[in-house]
Amino acid sequence: MKNEMLSVADVSVRINDGATMVIAGAEELLRQLPKGKWIGGTTVYFVTDQGGAVVRDKLFCTTFDRVAETDMRYVDVDALPTIAEGYKPNGFTMIMIPAFSVAHSNFAVEGQTYDNLFNQPLAGWITGVHLDDLGRKAPMIFDGATGQGHDEGAVLLHVGLPADAKADLDILNIFAQGDREDLTFRFKKDGFVASSVEVNGEEVDFATYIEENQIDTRLPLVANYSGAMVNVSIQSVDTVSGQVKFYAPVVAGVEYRMANALGSYAQAFAEGAGNTGEGQYSCNCILNYLYGELEGQRTGNFTGPVTFGEIAYILLNQTLVRMDISDTDAA
Incomplete structure (x- = not known):
């Protein structure tokens, strides 16, 4: 090759x-x-x-x-x-x-x-x-x-x-799931857009949560699929419409955690x-x-x-x- x-x-x-x-x-x-x-x-x-x-x-x-x-x-x-x-x-x-x-x-x-x-x-x-x-x-x-x-x-x-x-x-994949095992995200529907998410089991407005907690959206959500880390990257956050858009679909019921921050890519x-x-x-x-x-x-x-x-x-x-x-x- x-x-x-x-x-x-x-x-x-x-x-x-x-x-x-x-x-x-x-x-x-x-x-x-x-x-x-x-x-x-x-x-x-x-x-x-x-x-x-x-x-x-x-x-x-x-x-x-x-x-x-x-x-x-x-x-x-x-x-x-x-x-x-x-x-x-x-x-x-x-x-x-x-x-x-x-x-x-x-x-x-x-x-x-x-x-x-x-x-x-x-x-x-x-x-x-x-x-x-x-x-x-x-x-x-x-x-x-x-x-x-x-x-x-x-x-x-x-x-x-x-x-x-x-x-x-x-x-x-240079990203891994974040160190905070007590901070998990689960979605109720598959798709490229989400308005709500369960954070540690409590349903919240996802866009508002991201803004209030100053989450760095350059970092992806990461799911562990039997040892393989799979990212879902955030495309945009709109607190007016209440929508968070992704570059790949989230999967309902899967546990996601925010990736750890990196130094040099x-x-x-x-x-x-x-x-x-x-x-x-x-x-x-x-x-x-x-x-x-x-x-x-x-x-x-x-x-x-x-x-x-x-x-x-x-x-x-x-x-x-x-x-x-x-x-x-x-x-």
Whole structure:
């Protein structure tokens, strides 16, 4: 697997040579690419070899070099539950979904119920735009088989690996549940919006609670799913309407706690990653990029797109998703 920042011309040569790729970049660049074995999505934020950066004139490309078979497909909102129907034997699937789309919402809330979704690694991200373009430009996804762009639905790259290779999918979450075990949050409904929450069993107006307790909304709510820490990030707090909006849905009945405050984001990622990351697929959250002031800073050896949500089977926030292709264990 190779990660590179390439010009449109260089990417086009790679595609025409038959490479299997996932590609991230500005919409106007993705529209220039020829048809081939690739899927793409829009973002202009990246973590590069030199650190976090806004890049508008090149595309970030991950090329998979151990491939037995490949299929690309676009699915509309109604067909999202069929994601696993394209899974290849001994393979993995890459997925991209546009931010703020119906598909984004439906996958976030219902994805974990899709048949056979967890039967193989499913990795990818929610596409975005420059923050200055929010509301003016739609995040896009591209199906390399047709070359067409879409602002709704999902694009999928199904890859089958040779028998001597395997895909390993993991997340790097630098947040943990806060130290206060006596401060817990539970919601009565699933969803991206909440007006009330049970704090230590007592129902309160969530927006008012956040304001009165001066909660730092740059820190996510964290749930412990059998040892895996899963974040739900707060998008906005409106005490007038009484609504708190999230970047990923809260799940009814699950216990959440506020994350502990961090020192340096970049240092936390570097320490969490160790010397890993080189030669792996990865994507990192736009909130980490912004709150951690990652522009110009590296996060270990990981490079890749900065996204409006990360996918490792389910939708995640403020998380780095990573996938490695390695040799199968000797029998």
